[in-house]
Amino acid sequence: MKSAVSIRNLTKDFAVGMRGLKLRAVDDVSIEMPAGQVFGLLGPNGCGKSTTLKIALGLVQPTSGTTSILGDGAASPEARRRTGFLPEAPYFHRFLTGRELVRYCARLSGVGEDGLDDAVGRALELTAMSSAADRPVGTYSKGMLQRIGLAQAVVHGPELVILDEPTAGVDPVGAAAIGGMIAEMRSQGRTVVLCSHLLGQVEQVCDRIAIMDRGMVVLQGAVDEVLAGRDRHLIEVSSLTREAESAAREALARAGAVVEGVSRPRRTLEELFRELVTGSKDA
Amino acid sequence: MSAWATWTASAALLIAAGSASDRSWAAVRPCIPELGARQLELSAGQGVLLGVLGGLRTLVADVSWLRSYVLWERKEEAGCEALMRLACTLDPHARYFWEQTGFAVGLDMANWEIRRRGGYARVSKEVQDHVFAAYARKGIAVLEEGARTSRNRAPFLIVAGQLAEMKVRDQRMAATYYRAAAESEDAPWYAARFAARTAWEAGDRAQAYAWYRDHWSSVLRVRHEDRAPDDLAELRMMEDALGVPAMRRIPRQPWER
Amino acid sequence: MTMDALRRTHWIARITFLEAVRQRLFSFLLLLGAALAVSSVAFRFLNFGHGELKFVADFGFGILFLFGSLLAVVMTAQLLYAELDNRTALTLLAKPVSRSEFLLGKFLGVWAVLGVFIVLLCSILAGVLLTRAAEIAPVAEAAGRVPPSVNAAGLAIFALLQWMRLGIIAALTLFLAAGARTFLFSVVAGMLAVLGGQLQWLAQDLLTKPDVGFFQRSLAWFATRAVPNLQQFNIGDALVLESAGAPAGAAASALLAGSLHLLAFLFLACALFRRREI
Numbered sequence: 037m038k039s040a041v042s043i044r045n046l047t048k049d050f051a052v053g054m055r056g057l058k059l060r061a062v063d064d065v066s067i068e069m070p071a072g073q074v075f076g077l078l079g080p081n082g083c084g085k086s087t088t089l090k091i092a093l094g095l096v097q098p099t100s101g102t103t104s105i106l107g108d109g110a111a112s113p114e115a116r117r118r119t120g121f122l123p124e125a126p127y128f129h130r131f132l133t134g135r136e137l138v139r140y141c142a143r144l145s146g147v148g149e150d151g152l153d154d155a156v157g158r159a160l161e162l163t164a165m166s167s168a169a170d171r172p173v174g175t176y177s178k179g180m181l182q183r184i185g186l187a188q189a190v191v192h193g194p195e196l197v198i199l200d201e202p203t204a205g206v207d208p209v210g211a212a213a214i215g216g217m218i219a220e221m222r223s224q225g226r227t228v229v230l231c232s233h234l235l236g237q238v239e240q241v242c243d244r245i246a247i248m249d250r251g252m253v254v255l256q257g258a259v260d261e262v263l264a265g266r267d268r269h270l271i272e273v274s275s276l277t278r279e280a281e282s283a284a285r286e287a288l289a290r291a292g293a294v295v296e297g298v299s300r301p302r303r304t305l306e307e308l309f310r311e312l313v314t315g316s317k318d319a
Numbered sequence: 320m321s322a323w324a325t326w327t328a329s330a331a332l333l334i335a336a337g338s339a340s341d342r343s344w345a346a347v348r349p350c351i352p353e354l355g356a357r358q359l360e361l362s363a364g365q366g367v368l369l370g371v372l373g374g375l376r377t378l379v380a381d382v383s384w385l386r387s388y389v390l391w392e393r394k395e396e397a398g399c400e401a402l403m404r405l406a407c408t409l410d411p412h413a414r415y416f417w418e419q420t421g422f423a424v425g426l427d428m429a430n431w432e433i434r435r436r437g438g439y440a441r442v443s444k445e446v447q448d449h450v451f452a453a454y455a456r457k458g459i460a461v462l463e464e465g466a467r468t469s470r471n472r473a474p475f476l477i478v479a480g481q482l483a484e485m486k487v488r489d490q491r492m493a494a495t496y497y498r499a500a501a502e503s504e505d506a507p508w509y510a511a512r513f514a515a516r517t518a519w520e521a522g523d524r525a526q527a528y529a530w531y532r533d534h535w536s537s538v539l540r541v542r543h544e545d546r547a548p549d550d551l552a553e554l555r556m557m558e559d560a561l562g563v564p565a566m567r568r569i570p571r572q573p574w575e576r
Numbered sequence: 577m578t579m580d581a582l583r584r585t586h587w588i589a590r591i592t593f594l595e596a597v598r599q600r601l602f603s604f605l606l607l608l609g610a611a612l613a614v615s616s617v618a619f620r621f622l623n624f625g626h627g628e629l630k631f632v633a634d635f636g637f638g639i640l641f642l643f644g645s646l647l648a649v650v651m652t653a654q655l656l657y658a659e660l661d662n663r664t665a666l667t668l669l670a671k672p673v674s675r676s677e678f679l680l681g682k683f684l685g686v687w688a689v690l691g692v693f694i695v696l697l698c699s700i701l702a703g704v705l706l707t708r709a710a711e712i713a714p715v716a717e718a719a720g721r722v723p724p725s726v727n728a729a730g731l732a733i734f735a736l737l738q739w740m741r742l743g744i745i746a747a748l749t750l751f752l753a754a755g756a757r758t759f760l761f762s763v764v765a766g767m768l769a770v771l772g773g774q775l776q777w778l779a780q781d782l783l784t785k786p787d788v789g790f791f792q793r794s795l796a797w798f799a800t801r802a803v804p805n806l807q808q809f810n811i812g813d814a815l816v817l818e819s820a821g822a823p824a825g826a827a828a829s830a831l832l833a834g835s836l837h838l839l840a841f842l843f844l845a846c847a848l849f850r851r852r853e854i
């Protein structure tokens with residue numbers, strides 16, 4: 037399988053204070069992120085996932101180890117021309133309109149004058165920002181900022197899109213919309229690297245994940261494989277009477293299955309919220 | 320460009336910039352008379368102030384001058400002189416600052432010194448003369464400096480001559496200043512007469528007549544429309560006093576009475 | 577530098593320029609400077625014989641230098657740190673934009689704003705000087721004095737020199753900010769560098785004296801290479817008010833030396849910024 041991002045034995049130490057004490061942020065990390073998939077990089081705050089991505093993008097120098105993007109060295113202009121990046125909590129020039137910002141980023145990413153308007157229009161459409169594109173960025177909500185950030189990351193049609201906490205500070209409806217955009221990008225054949233600590237969202241959109249803790253990778257693999265490892269199954273039924281439950285238990289026991297317990301599954305708050313407020317203006 | 324190449328290029332550019340700056344400074348420096356080395360020897364603070372003020376020097380000079388008035392009223396010699404000299408340093412083209420500083424140092428401060436020693440009634444005439452001469456010499460030094468930096472030299476030289484004549488009581492020294500004033504482009508009409516008279520009174524009669532006659536012939540007679548008849552009259556008196564033979568006197572002018 | 581790199585630098589400079597002209601500090605200093613330049617005519621009562629035009633010109637030059645230097649230092653440091661602190665630099669540098677292009681774009685944007693500042697203030701100053709010169713001329717002629725003159729072409733050369741001086745200050749501040757950790761440090765160090773540049777001529781004078789020891793001479797040599805001589809751009813009097821003007825080639829040689837120092841500081845800024853972790 038062709039790798040979009042390849043990280044090998046990556047270590048990063050930060051000097052702390054005047055005495056030159058070292059803080060190890062990334063510790064011998066090796067990850068292969070296959071092309072054409074959505075890859076989730078998970079972990080608690082400060083586990084080293086943002087630093088790993090910054091090194092992959094050539095924004096921070098590694099202490100040791102190597103990284104490559106789409107077969108090129110991380111810091112090479114060619115690699116970055118084929119990559120789109122949305123940093124965590126993005127902040128853009130407030131006086132520019134959304135369209136001006138996306139145009140500016142498109143020019144910096146090498147989009148020529150000929151295809152510029154089309155590329156900007158497509159990126160704004162993908163991120164559902166067309167209607168607000170001519171407003172100054174300073175008037176945008178957090179969700180809109182994330183979406184315009186996403187638009188600037190994809191405007192030049194990159195093969196690889198790296199999203200660092202794209203749903204941080206965004207309400208569940210907005211987060212679901214961003215999830216939809218990620219799925220859309222995957223369907224277009226792009227590789228998406230999603231860095232997040234929102235496990236529910238990652239589970240929904242990612243094909244593969246790596247979990248980091250204290251600078252190290254503690255688990256990595258395909259989402260289905262990683263989660264399917266435990267021998268537990270859920271059968272969801274409605275209109276369950278006492279009689280029906282007893283019959284079901286007996287039938288399952290006859291077939292050799294062991295019923296560990298029966299409970300009423302709760303809806304998640306996120307599901308309830310999205311059910312109630314779907315179609316909000318910020319979506 | 321590699322990191323080493325960037326550092327090397329930077330170092331080479333800095334060296335080239337420094338060398339170019341040496342040459343450009345030599346060309347530019349004469350345009351900035353405020354940065355005279357003499358003033359900086361007086362006080363490092365003045366040098367720093369000069370350097371820091373990219374412009375606004377005139378304004379700071381004026382403020383400094385106004386402040387010196389306060390100290391002049393209080394007769395604080397050191398502070399007053401420092402502020403006056405600062406004004407001169409910051410705006411060396413201003414004749415007013417130099418002239419007034421020369422007068423203040425040469426006359427007023429001598430007066431303050433005599434008062435500090437007990438007043439005119441208690442200080443002997445010899446000591447008074449000594450104090451006046453010492454301060455007048457300081458005042459003359461200020462005026463000489465002003466004459467070097469200012470476009471109009473003559474007024475400074477005239478005042479220096481007056482101080483030398485009246486306070487240093489050195490007629491020969493006074494004559495030197497008046498003569499320099501008379502020979503400068505902006506000489507007032509009376510400078511040559513002052514120069515000749517003081518040199519005459521100093522005892523250098525023959526030299527005084529020779530210079531005055533030459534100056535009248537080559538400068539005064541040409542420069543003034545009326546051909547300076549008062550100077551010619553003065554020269555005739557000198558010829559009489561020196562007993563110059565008729566053949567060697569200035570030929571009689573057709574317009575002369 | 578390729579055409580693509582030039583285009584990217586141009587776009588960064590353009591956005592930096594737009595951001596800079598929207599800053600309150602720029603409008604505030606521009607308005608205050610313009611008001612002071614115009615009102616300098618009203619300070620004639622402070623005139624102790626140096627001539628009204630000399631006072632007005634000197635006042636204008638002072639404002640240009642003082643406010644311009646403040647603007648060059650604060651704006652350069654602020655615009656760089658705004659990009660770093662707000663993480664817009666992350667977005668830009670993750671694109672095929674090199675760090676040198678990023679820094680050069682920032683510098684050119686700031687330099688363009690400083691150019692606007694200088695052109696506007698010098699235009700106002702020229703207006704005030706030419707108006708007053710026209711008003712004073714008949715009075716001076718009637719009194720038998722030579723009427724004062726203002727050299728408009730000299731003022732244009734002076735404006736060019738000031739643009740170079742502020743460009744050097746901006747490049748120097750960019751170099752300091754590229755290595756510094758905080759905005760405040762960059763501003764304080766930048767201001768001290770301006771002070772050093774204003775006093776550099778003392779070291780340059782020392783080099784011309786024959787009776788200077790080896791140690792002092794070496795120190796002066798290093799000082800004159802590391803610190804630009806900002807005093808050499810201060811020839812406004814000669815260019816604008818003196819009928820003889822400045823010596824031929826003086827302004828050109830100052831511009832040449834200045835441009836070399838400016839380039840050197842830009843190279844140094846790039847070298848420092850190359851290893852900086854964003």
